[in-house]
Amino acid sequence: MSRPVIELQQVGKQYTKYDDTALVGGRLRVRARSRTSLFDAVRALDLEVEQGASLGVLGRNGAGKSTLLQMLCGVTAPTTGRVAVRGRVAPLISVGVGFHPELTGRENVYVNGTVLGMSRNEIDRRFDAIVDFSEIEAFIDTPVKFYSSGMFVRLGFSVAVAAEPDVLLVDEVLAVGDFAFQMKCFRRMEEIRAQGSTIVVVSHNVTAIRGLCDRGIVLQRGSKVFDGAVNDAVSAYYASVGEPSDDEQADEQRGAALEGFELLGPDGQPTAHLRTGDAAVFRLRVRALREVAEPVVGLSVSSESGSLVYSESNLDAPFRPLAAGESATYELPFTVRLATGGFTATSALHELTGPETVARLTPSNPLSFYVAGRPLVSGTHDLSGSGLREIRP
Amino acid sequence: MLTGPATPVGQLLSELWQRRALLVVLAKKDFYVRYRRTSLGVLWAVGLPVLQAIVLTVVFSHVVRADRLAGHHISYPVFLYAGLVPWTFVASVLPGASTAIVDNLGLVTRVYFPRLLTVLLVVLSGLVPLATGVVILLGLTATLGPGLHLEVLWLVPGTLLVVALVAGFGAALSALHVYSRDVRYVVQAVMTVGFYVTPVIYPLQAAPHGLRTALALVPSAGPVELFRAGTVGADQGWHLAVAASVGWAVAVGAWGLWLQSRRDRVFVDLL
Incomplete structure (x- = not known):
């Protein structure tokens, strides 16, 4: 039995809200004496995720989802407890991190790839696949400031998924891009998972979570209030959102x-x-x-x-x-x-x-x-119960 | 694997080393981006220091005769330029280095790498103008100055010292800046004063006796003195200035490294 890829033990994250401290006598004051308040973004969270699993994290705004994600990609450290993530983490929150509008798509692929921890060699090897996936071959040597926002995100996403991460962290990014590209991203994430990577999706988008994840947890005011099969998690999420x-x-x-x-x-x-x-x-x-x-x-x-x-x-x-x-x-x-x-x-x-x-x-x-709803119906309304049909003369 | 809030110094340094490719790629990016939309491109990086040297030479050999200030036997433009090369590096790089973590918000909040890397990035981008300055200085010394001798090797420790000083102060100040945004303005203020208390436009011995020791203890004095020693000849009392600067670099650098190591993974919470 292998060790879990993601392991959180009694993880808590407490933020201190500071009133701006002034530089007095050149000393670093880590805590201003009186005017601070504390709040817990995440409390006593235990979580284990096995290799190849896909976990959806649900919760309303301020429930601690982003903080959890930041701790998983190592950007911030927990105040208490222990966060262990084994292997290379590709945060999809960082689609296009380090992209510079003046640089061409090609140059940005190298910058962004390096930011995500790929070596020059790896990027060289995967370059064609990245460009191919992003569907912007024709514009790869154009500065990205001329890109549409969809092209920008597509290129960023392509680099992130090319990294062949051990753990893929996905934020709200899936809402972007056209429908066809979204489908392609979903398929690519399925592939990544099939290769044994672990996926963590943090989103309000319940549809995306249901589509991608087997397991779901619900966070409420920083605590885990549900952990189980994704469909049950979605119901628990809606139940929790209803609470005043x-x-x-x-x-x-x-x-x-x-x-x-x-x-x-x-x-x-x-x-x-x-x-x-x-x-x-x-x-x-x-x-x-x-x-x-x-x-x-x-x-x-x-x-x-x-x-x-x-x-x-x-x-x-x-x-x-x-x-x-x-x-x-x-x-x-x-x-x-x-x-x-x-x-x-x-x-x-x-x-x-x-x-x-x-x-x-x-x-x-x-x-x-x-x-x-019915499959292949998108939007907010389902106008017809009977569906499309052909009229024969 | 990252566990606690602190990144131990050893781990910090080894992660920095592992991420050196990122440092280089980002530095290159900044460099190209800076000159991309210009028609002369990278020539500007060389052109501006050359222009500065020409103006200095013309002004101080033909318009203002300041030779007496530096002593009759040496060329004042070379003397001045020797001080300006390290000082310009300090003045142009340190303000950016002390705000580096906050300035790289977009990167730092989304991907983990040792935050010290942002400081080194700013320092690295300053190396091209510094190197250009050194080359021009060598040219000036050979033509207008006393010529190139073995002493010119002092420029090597001089360059290393100024880079180490700025990196050390940058490491400490950038950590403080996360906690107190006053740092940005304090550094700007200190830079204004720094130009006059660093022996850039005058030699150490030109100062009144009582002030001389105090001026030699200014952190930026050491590199300036080493640059003088390598070109027009050192000022009196330059050993003290160099020793003091080395002391500053080591002490502040160690403190900066400690701050970075302690706070590496909680800086983000305050951005």
Whole structure:
């Protein structure tokens, strides 16, 4: 049994927030005396990844994903515990690191390759493969400042995957490039894995993680809250994203308390997982803390990239008035006409204050869910349930 | 394999050695990028020091007669140029070296290599103008100066000393700069003063007696004195200046290396 390629033991990373220290008497003050605060980006993390495994790291912003990645590629050291990574690490976070706009593609391949730890010889040997993969043969001797951003990323990616790393660390980069190139990158990563390399993907892009990884962990405020098969990890991630964050819980001054905002699947049970075509229900439960004359419910759904997918309210016809202390439940039944991807829904109770104006009474409490759609449908919507067909005369 | 927050000095040096190809490639890149869009290209790297030498020679042999300052028997332009070559290296490289880690943010936050490498990168890029300066100095000494003698070998330790000084101070200052961005301005201020307290435009013996020892202890005085010793002849009391500079280089260099080793992998947290 070989030792794991990545081994983390009780790893913690604590950042000190400094108020800028002044240079006093030429001495290096590592800690300014009073005005510092500490926060833990990663706490007591244990992790082992075997050779050839592919691990997805999920978590919302600030959960510690980037810090973990930085520790894995050695850029920063853990405050406590031990990080051990065996072999050559190629961080795909560094696509195009050291690229200079004035240099040609060819020159940048050598600079970037060296930055990633390849010798001149290795780059020479792989040069043709790199150029071939990037599909920019015609522009290889053009300064990269004339490249489109897609070409830039393609070249950077090609160098990174040419390094034949033992551990490939992948950040959000997969969102770039056109669809065909993305597919090619996925295939290349599969190849790298088949050759025995280990892959770690850190992303909000749940689709990418599901496509690339067998195993997933979920980070929440620096701690590992889930470790297991990737599909379960995705569900756990959506469950964790739905949890209100601290500042939202503290809000008591608003006029109504949020008792629950749920997504119910076809079986009537709360879920974070739907399929295109499912019949589902959003359910909002609130309790008025004071009298609410004209209650209005707003509900919206956004895609993973943050753009609005759907929004609805009953501004024109408020619900019946609520007495202080009274609870109410509102529902929106719908058919899932969404394509594969992650979505966020928010809903809140408002009060009509004028002809077109409302005041929000409950905190907004985002709920995330994942839709498994038909293959070969991309975008946010699935407009047709029946698919493409040919009309015969 | 990296484990703790510190990189032990031995490991730091061996990793630097393993990454020497990166150092060379990045230095070449900086060099080419600097001259890429110019029509004269790399000629500028040689052209500017030559121009400086010509202006100095004309001004100080025909416009201002400053011969008395250096002593009647030697050519003031050569005397001055001998001081300017090492001083220019210090003044043009040290400010960049002391901010090197922060300036290379894009590289340093995404890939690991010993952070000291960024300092050496700046020092390395300064070597081309330094070498050009030395060659021009040799030319001036042979034509306007006392001619080339065996003493010219002093330029070798002189060059090594100035490079070691700047690298040592750069190692220490760049580490401090991560913690306090005042360092950038302190260095700029010190450079302004440094030109006058380093015996560049005057010989050590021109200073009042009480000040002479103090001036000899200025870190940048040693290389200047070695450059003089190799060309127009050394100032009085140059041994002290050289010894002091060697002391500075060793002490500050060791401190800088220690700082780099202790903080190598947590600098990033403050960028």
